[in-house]
Amino acid sequence: MRPHLVLLSLFISLPAAAITFQTRLEKVEWKVDGDIFECRLSQPITDFGSGEFVRRAGEQATFRLKVRERWMGTGSATLLAAAAPWQPGRGDINLGSVSVATGEVPFNSSQDQAGRLLTGLMEGRSPVVRHRARSGNEPVEIRLLPTKFRQAYNDYLTCTAKLLPVNFEQIQKTQVGFPGSGTDLDDMARAKLDIILEYIKADPSVNHIELDGHSDNGGNRLTNRDLSRRRALAVADYLKANGIPEAQIVVRFHGEQYPLVPNKGEANRAKNRRVAISLSRETAPSEAPTTPDTAKPAIAAPAATS
Structure with missing residues (x-):
């Protein structure tokens, strides 16, 4: 698919007038850190904060956002494993809702949702959170990109292999x-x-x-x-x-x-x-x-x- 068609497809797939937070493709990076108590796999999101997978000792991973500014209102947000615009014929996978609250970490997904997001990233899908703005009813979309994910995921697995059996x-x-x-x-x-x-x-x-x-x-x-x-x-x-x-x-x-x-x-x-x-x-x-x-x-x- 030619570049201008990719951009057009991406534009059409977004909710109308959505406030979108997404790091530019060439600046995407994944970070892995942790210890024997907890491992974290995260992607900084420009002008927003970060999205991260957190696995504690004795548990499976959950997915959460960390925010610098309170862009999202409270309530129920939709969590998606979204298909990339360059993957024609593949639809988004709706993983259900998450309850958004206040604070630096407005929500934590379930372990099942996080597992499906990780699987989606391996398939080239993007974790996407869709909600509404805190100051009104404008839709807000926060998107992580699968670029450079595989190597970071291998490093994350190395970290999780060293976790204690319990917390x-x-x-x-x-x-x-x-x-x-x-x-x-x-x-x-x-x-x-x-x-x-x-x-x-x-x-x-x-x-x-x-x-x-x-x-x-x-x-x-x-x-x-x-x-x-x-x-x-x-x-x-x-x-x-x-x-x-x-x-x-x-x-x-x-x-x-x-x-x-x-x-x-x-x-x-x-x-x-x-x-x-x-x-x-x-x-x-x-x-x-x-x-x-x-x-x-x-x-x-x-x-x-x-």
Whole structure:
């Protein structure tokens, strides 16, 4: 297709009187940056800000815009994987809506939308956001171009390959189960703890760990309390053996007092035999807990044998 026809086709495809933000083809660049916690693949957009794909540890990517000026009004915008004007016969793919709010990052797409945008870029499609201007009803279009995408995408994949398996929010509250009636860690429990340990060693700001031991109601009150104590200590010992300072660990035990589910049937009782792990970032020791989840128990009875 001749150049003037390409330009004519592009002009016809735009909404009437749209305010359009798009970097000139010869100035398009993709940037890749990140670390073991998050990777970002972005394209600066002239006079607007940037569009970027963000993948956090333990998650798939989302797509978002970062804006310098509030050009877009709030409400629902349309997200497209738009065909290039030089791809005759290929229509735009409507990926649904995104909810636009205020702030530097007005929206984050779903993971599915971002995945389809990345696939579209590999096919020569453009991520496009269509909405309306903040100051009126004029349509606004923000477009990223697929130029130079493949090499940048390879660099992005190199970054994502180094991400941790989880992010902080995914392990901040964790349950380690004891499906049997004992107090020994099984393979599943150790695997969970190994993931937590990997994250803590990578993020030294996480410096406070609370362990709350629980039991089912299968024994008497003192026996159940001691079983919950021994389970919490088993987790604490595993963490300490793998480099976590004892001063960062708080151990509590509650017996049968706070079941996750009613103790009806073996499956439910197994769920209640657990240690709840809470991670936090603290600069000073916290005051004594007062809520049921953090209530400090009385001295436990001598060790039970069942």
